Amino acid sequence: MVAKTRKKQEHTHPVFSRYNLRIHGGNMLFMLPALIIYIAVVLIPFFQGIPYSLTNWKSIISDKMIFVGLKNYTTLLTNKYFLDTFLNTFKFTAIYLLGANILGLFLAMILWRSSRFNNIVRTVMFMPFTVSLVGAAIVWSYVYTDIISSLFEVMSPLGCSSQVIGGMAVIAIWRDMGYCMLIYIAGLQSIPTEYYEAARVDGASSFQRIKHITLPLLIPAFTSNITLLLAWGLKVFDYPMAVARNMEAAKTTTMYVYDNIFGFSKAGLGQAAAIITTVVLLILTTAVSRMFRKLEVEA
Amino acid sequence: MKKLWALMLVGVMMTGILTGCSSDKTDEISTKTETETTTDAKSETKAETTTEPIAEDTDKEAVIQVFHYMTQETKRTGLEAVEAKFQEKYPNVTFENLFYNQGTDYFPQLSTALASGEQPEVIMGNPGLYPDLITEGYAMDLSDNEIVNSLNLSSGDLGDVSSDGKIFGFPIDFKTWGVFYNVKMFDELGLKVPTTQTELMEVCKKLEEAGRDPWIHAFADAVFGDIEMRNTVWTRALQNGDNDIFEQLMSGDKKVTDYTYIKEGLEVWQERMQWARDDAMSNNQDKSLELFVAGQGAMLYTGSWSVGDLVAKIGDGDFEFNFFVAPIDDSNSQKLNVQVDQAFMVNPHSEYSDMALKFMEFWITDGALIWSENTQLPLCTGVSSDNLLPLIKTIAEIKGSGTISHYGDFTKPFSSEFTTAWRQSLTSFAESCVSGGGMTPDECLVNMQALFDDIIATSY
The missing domain is CATH 3.40.190.10 (Periplasmic binding protein-like II)
Structure with missing residues (x-):
């Protein structure tokens, strides 16, 4: 009703035209330091790792390796245990992504207006995000064993294969929902109040206002939160490492990579697993990000 | 003007980055910072000299x-x-x-x-x-x-x-492992140190009848499933002359089912786990020691490496513990396991x-x-010295007598990957026993062999 679909800007100038350089050159220069660091510590190591993934390199303290072609990749893609780690990772990501976003959005809806009380509650809700992942995991392992298990006489989810992923996801949700809340609050505060007033005049109900104004205009916040949490979820490592190291059901792809490269003297295989993981992560985050960008509307 | 400022700012940032990459002095600073950070993470401790050299x-x-x-x-x-x-x-x-x-x-x-x-x-x-x-x-x-x-x-x-x-x-x-028990609790209930599996089961039943939890477990640390199995596996393997058991399993020349005492070990352990508490899977070593010292369970299957921490946790408290090697059958054939x-x-x-x-x-x-x-x-x-606990002296004496199963007598130890697979399958078995999942020792062996086969298949 209020929002209109964003029209794609039509550029008639070539990418490196003087016009584009004049308009975007300054911005690009600001981005350059971060870009250089990103290239140096992410992109170059990633591409340097590809040749190793085509070898049977054993230990990282050894130089000996034999070229094995795509054998590491074919082995991994047909390996039950590696695929299981993907399944575990996806399960974790799904619960974490939904939980943190739903709770974050719910909190944002309650707390988005500024008041002293709301500001305090927001700070409290955001505080877990400042705790380290390992710290959060260890604290929660005690919450599970000493509080929840004692109160309800149940096993700690971290000691139960069928619940361990959920147990870890709860820790991650607790830690990151405050972050999601802040992004949603920023999104809610940027929606002009006139839209709601106009909708009210038109007789729109609360549900209709949320459906037709709030949610469409919050899409950029969804894009940010969902893409980021998707990436964080897919590369989860600290939680299982800290509190479920021995549970097969908690083994994620990054743990598989870590174990093979550093622990099991199968660095070539581990490198191939790392590359597969990165590619999957890249495809999924790009797809989700694009999907949400298409849904974005302009206020 | 605004643009000029922006360009100057970018220039300064770029210079900072580039000099950070090349300057010797900055290298020193960054190395130092790295060392300091690593030091924190690694809990570095430096011994200090307090006496005259x-x-x-x-x-x-x-x-x-x-x-x-x-x-x-x-x-x-x-x-x-x-x-x-x-x-x-x-x-x-x-x-x-x-x-x-x-x-x-x-x-x-x-x-x-x-x-x-x-x-x-x-x-x-x-x-x-x-x-x-x-x-x-x-x-x-x-x-x-x-x-x-x-x-x-x-x-x-x-x-x-x-x-x-x-x-x-x-x-x-060297280290060994077995059952550490609460002496006071045993004395109160008139329990004797069991020397056979049947006697151990009787002790567990009596403890249960008296409203006491017989066992504290710490299966959140994978080594605890492993040590509960070792007594049977190491003792039987060395008795049977299977000194190359680990080498054979790692090469794939033998399967876990080829060694019948691995299943026997699982069955003996399974019997003990009848009395596992709900927290058995989530307790780590430290937590299990706390629970044991707090009198929440009569017995704790752990290693001699825990003795120091156990003594520290007891402090001035009124708690006495002792140790026995867990029976593996009714023939009193258990031996003290020893590993450097x-x-x-x-x-x-x-x-x-x-x-x-x-x-x-x-x-x-x-x-x-x-x-x-x-x-x-x-x-x-x-x-040895008089400052050692009598228990430690006894363990040392048993080792000295030679009636032990020593890990060093096997031709090769398990590699870290095989150890992980072995422990993972044992942890799954423990979990099933604790939660009533119903996994049988045979199923555990199938899982274990599948993990071993995978390791062999991915080693090229």
Whole structure:
């Protein structure tokens, strides 16, 4: 009703035209330091790792390796245990992504207006995000064993294969929902109040206002939160490492990579697993990000 | 004007980055920062000299970096005590102790350090467990070391620190495992130390009838499933002459079902787990000790490495514990399992390897009792003192008598990957027993073999 679909800007100038350089050159220069660091510590190591993934390199303290072609990749893609780690990772990501976003959005809806009380509650809700992942995991392992298990006489989810992923996801949700809340609050505060007033005049109900104004205009916040949490979820490592190291059901792809490269003297295989993981992560985050960008509307 | 400011700002930032990459001075600063950060993460502790130095043949300055995985506080204190004593002889030697958890990141951190050119002087670990260090030359060959050869160590002790017939480590102390029990609780209920599996089951039933939990478990730490199995597997394997069991399983020439006593071990363990508490899977070692000392369970299956921490947790409290080897059948055929616990390699590539060698020679001889008294760990050399707990002395005496199953008598230890697979399948079995999942020992063996087969299939 209020929002209109964003029209794609039509550029008639070539990418490196003087016009584009004049308009975007300054911005690009600001981005350059971060870009250089990103290239140096992410992109170059990633591409340097590809040749190793085509070898049977054993230990990282050894130089000996034999070229094995795509054998590491074919082995991994047909390996039950590696695929299981993907399944575990996806399960974790799904619960974490939904939980943190739903709770974050719910909190944002309650707390988005500024008041002293709301500001305090927001700070409290955001505080877990400042705790380290390992710290959060260890604290929660005690919450599970000493509080929840004692109160309800149940096993700690971290000691139960069928619940361990959920147990870890709860820790991650607790830690990151405050972050999601802040992004949603920023999104809610940027929606002009006139839209709601106009909708009210038109007789729109609360549900209709949320459906037709709030949610469409919050899409950029969804894009940010969902893409980021998707990436964080897919590369989860600290939680299982800290509190479920021995549970097969908690083994994620990054743990598989870590174990093979550093622990099991199968660095070539581990490198191939790392590359597969990165590619999957890249495809999924790009797809989700694009999907949400298409849904974005302009206020 | 605005644009000019923006460009100048970008220029400053770029200069900062580029100089950060090239300047020698900045390199120094960044290295220092990195060291400081790493030091924090690694819980570095530096031993300090508190006594007057004794004049010795050398005033050479050296920094000995000790890479270790001593999780227990008492061990770290013991290490510092040995270092301090050594510093009395060599006042210009300082120590840098780098601690990582063995179960999670010890070897990864060590190999990363070595791959990046760092060369720690002393590396903790049984050489057989870290074959890469041997093949890549990061452990000094000690086969001709006079001190090691003069100690008359048993073949098992030497086997535990050897690889392909050569000695690569200093074996300091040994560990064993079994049932630690609450003496007061046993006395109150008139229970006797069981010597057979049936007697042990009777003890459990009586404890249960008296409203006491018979067992505290700590299966969140994978080693606890492993040690509950070892008593049967090691004892039976060595009795049957299967000294190459681990080598055969790793090569794939034999399957776990070829060794019937692995299933037997699972069945014996399963019987004990009838009385597992709800927290059995989530307790780690530390938590299990707390629960045991708090009297929440009558027995705790753990290793001798826990004794120091157990004593520390008891403090001035009124708690008495003792130990027995868990029965594995009704024929009283259980034996004390023995494995070298603290073993250390000297890195020949390190800057101060000569001083590190002297330090290790000191530790295994003059420093050994300081270590043992601090940690309450029995020494491989058999040397003992009145400051050790009677329990530790008894364990040392049993080892001395030779009626033991020693890990060092196997031809090869499990590699870290096989150990992980072995422990993972045992943890799954424990979980099933604790939660009533119904996994049978046969199913556990199928899972275990599948994991082993996968390791073999991905080793090329």
